[in-house]
Amino acid sequence: MATRHHAAGSTHPMLTDTRLTITDHEFRQLRDFIHAHTGIALSEHKRALVCSRLAKRLRHYGLPRYADYYQLLTQDDADGQELVAMINAITTNKTDFFREPHHFRFLSEEVFPAYRRNPNRERPLRLWSAGSSTGEEAYSLAMTVLETMPSFNDQDVHIVATDIDTDVLARAEAGVYTAEQAKRIPAELLRRYFLKGRGEFAGEVKVKPLLKALVHFEHLNLLDDPWNFYGLFDVILCRNVIIYFDKPTQLKLFQRMGATLKKDGYLMLGHSEAMHGLNDLFKPVGHSIYQLRGKT
Ligand SMILES: C[S@@+](CC[C@H](N)C(=O)[O-])C[C@H]1O[C@@H](n2cnc3c(N)ncnc32)[C@H](O)[C@@H]1O
DSSP states (O other), rough: OOSSTTTTOOTTTTTTTTTOOHHHHHHHHHHHHHHHOOOOOOOGGHHHHHHHHHHHHHHHTTOOOHHHHHHHHSSSOOTTTHHHHHHHOOOOOOOOTTOOHHHHHHHHIIHHHHHHHTTOOOSSSSEESSSSSSTHHHHHHHHHHHOOTOOOTTEEEEEEEEEEEOOOOHHHHHTTEHHHHHTOHHHHHHHEEEEEOOOOTTTTTEEOHHTTTTTTEEEEOTTSSOHHHHHOOOEEESSGGGGBBOOOHHHHHHHHHHHHHHEEEEEEETTTTOOOSTTTTTEEEEEEEEEEEEEO
């Protein structure tokens, strides 16, 4: 039987250079397991990707076959630690500061000015970055808020940023980025909202406390039901996340996000994602931007 204990923490020398291959049966088992726990739907053409992303977990335990790893996940993971590691290995975390800039333009030109003008606005302004990865999206939101409404502080705006992947959340929380990651941040904003690393941290930048104070990172699997949020949101960004889910899961998430938005709230999706069949719930108001209809 595959046990986690005998080889955990070490790399098995015999397996380091071995090319692991996955059988049809092993792929189907792992694919179904991943789908059940994350919503991520992996088609046959993602087989090589699954294989390579999980290979490091097999090597970590010195396991020769994916069947052994499946057994470990399903029968020898009582505390769920390997499930967390498997999810962290399987997720795709690509992100960027101000990715899909038209969303941030829409927020600073339409949504935030309307919020500020509204005499009945509910305080605080609440924004959710769902599937926030390493935090660039959430910090871009925070910069957009402060650039549009410079007097806002952590009493006026709450940005909740969630992800299923505990590794990316830890990096988001640290708020440290390489020069390469920071190159999409306009120079003026970089100066205003980031500290420059010195000495051994030269080349890196770190989010300043005034920006950090607006963002709260939390672990959340979007499949969890219910989501225990304190209050509704003005805007939800769920970008480049549902593309990995199947249609029924997407539909259910859109409905739940509708129920999680304030009246006239907005949902923003990634550039290649669209909402189909929920015209009575949301109306399109821009490229991959939807507004909640008729909630009172
Ligand atoms: C490609 S990144 C997108 C990051 C950011 N939203 C953007 O557009 O730049 C997708 C993120 O969704 C997260 N994710 C995948 N399945 C999830 C789930 N079931 N619940 C929560 N987050 C999930 C992944 O861990 C990953 O960090």
